[in-house]
Amino acid sequence: MMLKSFIERIILFLRKIKYSFFSNNNNVKGSYKSYQPVVIRGVGKISFGNKVCFGVVNSQGYYNSYAYIEARTNESSIVFGNNIHINNGFSIVSEKRIILGDNVLIGFNCQIIDSSFHDLRVDKRFFTDPNPKEVIIKNNVFIANNVTILKGVTIGDNCVISSGSVVTKSFPENVLIAGVPAKIVRQL
Numbered sequence: 001m002m003l004k005s006f007i008e009r010i011i012l013f014l015r016k017i018k019y020s021f022f023s024n025n026n027n028v029k030g031s032y033k034s035y036q037p038v039v040i041r042g043v044g045k046i047s048f049g050n051k052v053c054f055g056v057v058n059s060q061g062y063y064n065s066y067a068y069i070e071a072r073t074n075e076s077s078i079v080f081g082n083n084i085h086i087n088n089g090f091s092i093v094s095e096k097r098i099i100l101g102d103n104v105l106i107g108f109n110c111q112i113i114d115s116s117f118h119d120l121r122v123d124k125r126f127f128t129d130p131n132p133k134e135v136i137i138k139n140n141v142f143i144a145n146n147v148t149i150l151k152g153v154t155i156g157d158n159c160v161i162s163s164g165s166v167v168t169k170s171f172p173e174n175v176l177i178a179g180v181p182a183k184i185v186r187q188l
Contacts, residue, residue, distance in 0.1 A: 012036070019066050027071070032080070036088055037066035044071025044094060049082035049102070054090065061088035061108055070094070072115075081139070086110075093117075096132035096151075104137055107145035107163065112137070114151045138173070158188060 012035075019037030028040060030048030035055030040046060046069060054067040067090040071078050076094040081101045087108035092098060095115035115132035118125055133152035137143070141155050144163040155161070156173030165182040176185040 015066075025069075025071065030080075034067070036062055038069065039066055040069045042071040042076060042094075043074055044076025044078070046071050046078045046080075048080045049084070051083045052080045052086075053084070054086050056085075056087045056108070059087050059108055065089040065109075068092070087145070094132075094135075095129065097134040098136075099134070100137045101139035101141065101157075103140045104143070105141075106143045107147065109145060110143055110147045110149075112149045116151065160188065 016034065016037045019039050023040045025040045025042050025046060027044060028046045032038070032048045032052040032054060035057055038054050055062065065088045067086065069078060070093045072093060072095050075096065077097045078092060078094050079099045081104065083102055084100055084104045086106040089109040090106060091111040093113050095117070098112055098114050112135055114135045116129040119127045119130055135149060135151060136154040138155060138157045140158045142160045144161060146164045147161050147167065149167045153167050154170040155167070156171055156175070158174045159171055160176045161167060161182065162176065162178035164180070165178050166180045167177065167182040169181070171177050171184065174188045176188055177183070178185045
């Protein structure tokens with residue numbers, strides 16, 4: 001049993017090293033703890049508060065996924081507050097600004113993006129989105145599994161977003177959000 005545990009730790013260590021070679025962003029402040037590989041890309045600013053943690057050992061995707069963080073442009077920024085716990089398979093990509101407040105809990109296979117990444121006009125489809133809009137996740141928010149949060153969204157304090165939701169608009173504090181597209185289910 002000890003040999004198996006040792007081999008698992010070695011394999012995870014090697015995976016972290018492998019994925020670190022894919023990282024290219026040199027504009028990172030703060031640090032984080034990771035139980036699975038994290039790839040940090042882009043040229044924008046990324047900052048980590050205290051106690052930011054990626055990966056959960058006893059959850060799906062632990063052995064075969066990684067967290068992907070990208071501040072794509074010089075104007076992009078991603079800000080992680082304090083005491084944030086993020087499950088496996090997380091993706092966050094910014095062309096403008098994404099802010100995660102304190103005490104945020106994020107389930108597996110979630111993504112947060114602040115851009116469409118392509119212009120939606122047919123004649124401009126191969127150009128970048130001319131209108132990215134910031135995303136703000138306030139304090140004490142619980143984002144369940146398989147949630148997608150799209151550009152221009154603000155989630156109020158203490159909200160819960162149910163599994164599988166696609167969040168396309170902003171919500172006030174203290175509500176349970178669910179659905180595709182997401183809507184308020186009830187007050188908390």
